[in-house]
Structures are given as structure tokens and as C-alpha cells.
Amino acid sequence: MKIHNTYIKRCIALAKNGLPAAMPNPSVGAVLVHNDSIIAEGYTSAYGGPHAEVNCIAFAKANTPELIAKSTLYVSLEPCSHWGKTPPCADLVIDSGIKRVVIGTIDPFAKVAGAGIKKLMQAGVDVTVGVLEKECQEVNKRFFTYHNEKRPFIILKWAETANGFIAPATRDKQEPVWITNTLSRQLVHKLRSEEMGILVGGKTVIEDNPTLTTRDWHGSNPTRIVIDTQGNLPKELHIFNNEAPTIVLKDSDPKSICKELFGHNIQSVIVEGGAATLQGFIDAALWDEASIFTGLTNFNAGIKAPKKTSQFTLQSTQHIKGDRLDTYTRSDS
Numbered sequence: 647m648k649i650h651n652t653y654i655k656r657c658i659a660l661a662k663n664g665l666p667a668a669m670p671n672p673s674v675g676a677v678l679v680h681n682d683s684i685i686a687e688g689y690t691s692a693y694g695g696p697h698a699e700v701n702c703i704a705f706a707k708a709n710t711p712e713l714i715a716k717s718t719l720y721v722s723l724e725p726c727s728h729w730g731k732t733p734p735c736a737d738l739v740i741d742s743g744i745k746r747v748v749i750g751t752i753d754p755f756a757k758v759a760g761a762g763i764k765k766l767m768q769a770g771v772d773v774t775v776g777v778l779e780k781e782c783q784e785v786n787k788r789f790f791t792y793h794n795e796k797r798p799f800i801i802l803k804w805a806e807t808a809n810g811f812i813a814p815a816t817r818d819k820q821e822p823v824w825i826t827n828t829l830s831r832q833l834v835h836k837l838r839s840e841e842m843g844i845l846v847g848g849k850t851v852i853e854d855n856p857t858l859t860t861r862d863w864h865g866s867n868p869t870r871i872v873i874d875t876q877g878n879l880p881k882e883l884h885i886f887n888n889e890a891p892t893i894v895l896k897d898s899d900p901k902s903i904c905k906e907l908f909g910h911n912i913q914s915v916i917v918e919g920g921a922a923t924l925q926g927f928i929d930a931a932l933w934d935e936a937s938i939f940t941g942l943t944n945f946n947a948g949i950k951a952p953k954k955t956s957q958f959t960l961q962s963t964q965h966i967k968g969d970r971l972d973t974y975t976r977s978d979s
């Protein structure tokens with residue numbers, strides 16, 4: 647129904663406000679509709695805080711309590727049925743006397759996965775499921791990939807020169823050689839702040855001594871993940887400072903990395919390089935999105951950028967004061 651789409655669209659817009667603070671929880675949007683008017687809205691609070699339905703119903707209770715039981719609740723994700731950090735939202739909906747609930751998509755989390763819908767229906771609530779399902783899943787693409795595919799959502803990111811290199815052949819100092827400008831760097835820090843993990847290979851750690859933080863942007867630092875196949879990375883390196891946690895992995899195989907990160911409850915990871923590490927994920931077809939920056943610089947020789955396959959599907963191009971950022975998704979063809 648067209649009217650359902652309108653309100654679920656509003657739920658999706660609300661849900662976007664809750665990210666990345668809600669992670670590793672999904673961010674959800676909820677609206678209460680009475681006589682074709684929205685009387686209350688809510689979205690998921692920062693991790694551990696109230697869910698969207700709780701915030702929405704609390705607003706209605708404070709303003710128009712008499713209308714709650716006569717309203718329809720729209721919610722982008724199935725209300726939870728379990729005790730997590732907060733009580734089950736399905737119970738709150740039932741106790742509030744709400745008789746109609748329209749749900750965007752089912753929750754893939756094993757402890758819910760239809761149990762919230764069942765609970766509502768058993769209490770006599772009229773439930774509609776599956777409105778703008780794909781769009782509702784897209785907002786929580788990290789959460790859905792993690793639970794459905796048992797691996798983190800993977801974003802590849804690198805910066806290459808205008809002539810296709812990611813690093814020069816030689817360098818004077820143990821620090822990154824910048825290809826892109828300071829505005830691009832700030833955008834990279836924003837992108838880092840949206841993910842739970844950031845991963846680089848051993849050679850990158852040795853040659854760049856990267857920090858891998860979000861210092862030019864507000865928001866949390868992701869957990870740093872480094873591949874150290876020799877088990878000898880010096881503890882004085884920046885990645886071992888106390889600005890963010892760091893996980894050291896011994897195995898460079900992308901499949902094993904995914905398994906390990908799943909175990910650490912890391913729902914998303916930005917893979918920043920180097921070329922060998924990125925190529926491993928590309929060749930294993932274990933990635934979801936890619937952000938490739940191209941700067942104005944040229945190197946005479948050096949490490950070539952990873953080879954893109956036919957799976958790279960261009961989604962957008964933006965220009966950042968001379969730099970270019972191309973974003974891709976992976977298609978299975």
C-alpha cells in the first residue's frame with residue numbers, strides 16, 4: 647500500500663540518524679500514526695540505550711497518551727522479542743495497547759528472527775511485514791551481512807596516483823607518502839568513524855607506521871586490525887598506542903580473517919591496504935563496497951594499485967578539490 651511506503655520511508659530516514667552510534671545494534675526508525683498524521687517518532691539511541699519503539703512510544707506517552715492505542719506503529723525492523731541490554735520492544739507495543747503494526751523487514755538476529763512478529767500476533771495485534779524490505783536492510787547493511795553471511799561488511803579503500811601507484815619505490819621516512827589532499831584525508835577519517843574495524847597488512851605497518859584513527863573527524867576510532875604473519879611487529883609502532891584497541895592476526899587468508907573478526911563481533915571493516923592485502927580480498931570476492939581515491943600526484947615507479955575485476959560496479963564519483971573518489975559495489979557477475 648502506498649501509505650505504508652510513505653511511513654516506512656520516514657522510519658528509514660529516522661533510522662539513519664542512529665548510526666554509527668547504535669552499532670553493533672541495528673539502527674531502527676519508528677513512527678506512530680493516528681488518522682493519517684504522525685503523532686510520535688523515535689530512532690535507536692547509542693549502543694545500550696533505548697530502542698526506536700521505546701523512544702517513539704515515550705514521546706507519545708508524554709504528549710498524546712490517549713491516542714496511542716488507536717494508532718498504527720510503523721517500524722523499519724521487526725520489534726525485538728528478547729532481553730538484551732533493554733527489555734523486549736514487542737512487550738512494550740502490546741502493553742501500550744497498539745493494535746496495528748507495519749514492519750519493514752524481519753530481524754536476521756537468531757534470538758529474534760520472527761519471534762517478535764509471533765509475539766505480536768499471538769497478542770492479537772494486526773501485523774503487516776515486508777514494506778520496502780531492501781531499503782530497510784540497506785540502512786543496516788553491516789548488521790544484515792554480519793548475521794546472514796557470518797562475516798563483517800567489508801569496505802575496500804585505497805588512494806592511487808594519477809598514474810596508478812599506491813606507494814613510491816623508495817622513501818626517506820617511516821611514514822605514509824601522501825597522494826591525496828587534506829580534505830580527502832578528513833573524509834577518510836569520517837569513513838573510518840562509520841566502521842567497527844580498520845585493517846592493514848604487515849608491510850603497511852612497517853613502512854607507513856600508520857595511526858589509523860579518526861583524529862580529523864568526531865566519532866569513535868575503529869578497532870585496529872593488523873596482519874603480522876611473522877609475529878615480530880615492534881610494540882613502539884603507532885598502532886599499538888592506547889588511542890584505540892588493536893587486534894593482531896597471524897593468518898592473512900581473507901576467509902580466516904572474516905572468521906576471526908566474526909568471533910570478535912566486528913560487524914564491519916574498512917580494509918585500507920596495502921596492495922597485497924587488498925588484492926587478497928578482491929580475488930576471494932570477499933568485499934561489499936570500495937572507495938578508491940585518485941590524487942593529482944604521479945610516481946615514477948612503485949607499488950601498483952590493486953587490479954579491479956569485472957565485479958567492480960561504479961556507483962558514484964565525487965571531486966574533492968582536484969582528487970577524485972569513485973565508490974563501487976560488488977556485483978556477482
Ligand SMILES: NC(=O)C1=CN([C@@H]2O[C@H](COP(=O)(O)OP(=O)(O)OC[C@H]3O[C@@H](n4cnc5c(N)ncnc54)[C@H](OP(=O)(O)O)[C@@H]3O)[C@@H](O)[C@H]2O)C=CC1
Nearest residue numbers: 804805812813847848849850874875876919920921922923
Ligand atoms: N595509497 C594507499 O592507499 C595505501 C598505500 N599503502 C602502501 O602499500 C605498501 C605495502 O603494501 P604491500 O607491500 O602490498 O603489503 P601489505 O601492507 O598488503 O602487507 C602484506 C605483506 O606484508 C607481509 N608481512 C606481514 N607481516 C609481516 C611482518 N611481520 N614482517 C614483514 N612482512 C610482513 C606479508 O608477507 P607474507 O604474506 O609473505 O607473510 C605480505 O607480503 C606500503 O608501502 C604502503 O605505503 C598501504 C595502504 C594504503
Ligand SMILES: Nc1c(N[C@@H]2O[C@H](COP(=O)(O)O)[C@@H](O)[C@H]2O)[nH]c(=O)[nH]c1=O
Nearest residue numbers: 805823824825826854856857858859918
Ligand atoms: N597515502 C595515502 C593513504 N594511506 C593510508 O593511510 C594510512 C595512514 O593513516 P594515518 O596514519 O592514520 O594517517 C596508510 O598506512 C595507508 O593505509 N590514504 C589516503 O587516503 N591517501 C593517501 O595519500
Ligand SMILES: [Zn+2]
Nearest residue numbers: 697725726735
Ligand atoms: Zn527492541
